[in-house]
Amino acid sequence: MTGGRILALCGGVGGAKLAHGLAVTVPADKLSIMVNTGDDFEHLGLHISPDVDTVLYTLSGRANKTLGWGRGDETWSFHETLGELGLETWFRLGDRDLALHVERTRQLRSGVSLSDVTAALATRLGVGPRILPMSDQRLSTVVHTASGPLAFQEYFVREGCAPVVEALTYWGAEAAAPSPKALDLLNDDGLEAVVICPSNPFLSIAPMLAMPSFRDALAKCRAPVVAVSPLVGGDAVKGPLAKIMHELGLPRTQRSLVEYYGDLVDCWVVDNRDTVEARGIPLPVLVAKTVMHDEASRAHLAAEVLEFVLSLPRGGGES
Template sequence: MIVALSGGIGGAKLALGLSHLLPPEELLIVANTGDDFEHLGLAISPDIDTLTYALAGLDNQELGWGRRDETWSFMETLAGIGGETWFRLGDRDLALHVERTRRLRAGESLSTVTTDIARRLGARPRILPMSDDPVRTRIRSDDGWIDFQHWFVRDQTRPPVHAIEFAGAAEARPQPGLLAALRARPRAVVICPSNPFISIEPILAVPGLRAAIAGCEAPVIAVSPIIAGQAVKGPTARMFGQAGIAPSAAAAAARYAGLLTHYVMEPGDDATGIAAQVIHAPTLMRSLEDKVALARAVLAAA
């Protein structure tokens, strides 16, 4: 079993590469749920959905989020009657949120709903939330605390980040299937190239998970989300800068201090100070071939 910790777009790319090299029963993908929120009365799980669509071959590669072949009648109608349209929900995507919300309100766990919907859509590896209990990432900016999606989507990451909290993490319980996989001595734990601050650290904030990963007696292999001091996509590099840290592959590795045995980073990037065995491999994933090649390098490290 390979256990992969993932956020959204960057993590989904590596997860897809791994899925092309491993039988589905040998790959467990743990999704960040700190991005989850309720919008228009619906339970939205952005990272779970990005992973599901990517692994099912349904992802919108042009936008980087949502489903391909999407239509937008719902949003157009909502705008016409004065509704909130800052978080765009396509018609096909909307069906998933409606069904998830219905099942959660009927008492099913997020894990059960996620596993079943992923299977029905054609995603073969198992996808699990980090916890079935709510954990919500919040950002403190100039005007106080705001919900993550308001900062990320509505405000387009413009407000400076002074602090991050994971509300509910202290009370959350790790997803039982994840703990069982870690106790069963997996072949490796892979930390995908997702934003450390807002995609991976919410997972590690769930009580017991960091210790379970550290004690699982398996290689822990992270892939750098930073190439030549820049993030491929998203606010990762800027968040390092706002924390007073020069963005680099080494700075990203330092976020996982005490966990890593191996670190995969772009050839030519400076490995000084990284407390893990460094593996240089191309980490920019533009094509499926790139994703599979990086996954192959990760599995070789394992």
């Protein structure tokens, strides 16, 4: 499919599906996946990296296909015991999943970076592509509501996305250093394309773009940047994207998301249910089946997206 390098940017469930498709389409040594860590938090003394773990489990074939997060074939004895002891149970930790969090926390406390911990875990789980946490420093998505600011997991899990979103900020972004390997790739003439997976732009991709040096490097990147829209027919396949756009006063349209990314993207991918709307997008557009129901559809979409973006001239698409 490609002899050059590919950099994918993604968050959790939706992004991980396309990342998996890319992983079976692109040689492992040519694919790097930069993952959102704005959702990371400490829970019960453990460092939890929800999006990184979703990508690791999905690419290693261990994901829970029913829940869409966590590990398959999971048991919940630890979680049940927490409840018996009267401790916090709003964030569910499965028994198999717990082992990964314990090991990550142990290594982080011994001074190992999040990037190195993740690389070691990926190797142990048999994941070939490089999985790059977006930063080794703390960078947290904060959801501002009428009742006050909430950490992302408090909003997303504890409150079930119910509070009205008034604004989103990304604490620590100005000081956080992006993944050095991702920055190196963006400056590498061997990079053939950047693929923004169908992750929530405001919750999964925006924390990356909030780091000034990463946003600047992406803007200057000579390889074409393609974004796969997470909106299908004016709604999100999964998650609170449509709700957040409505509450922020943004039209739930493809053009609204294109304008949000601005000149950072060179081309756009929409689902075939948005064919009519695609005609009004001022970028090269691929219309495809973007809803991925199984591994075959993930690989098929990945191949289509790569063929599309690699047909564009280096330095960006048409305006």
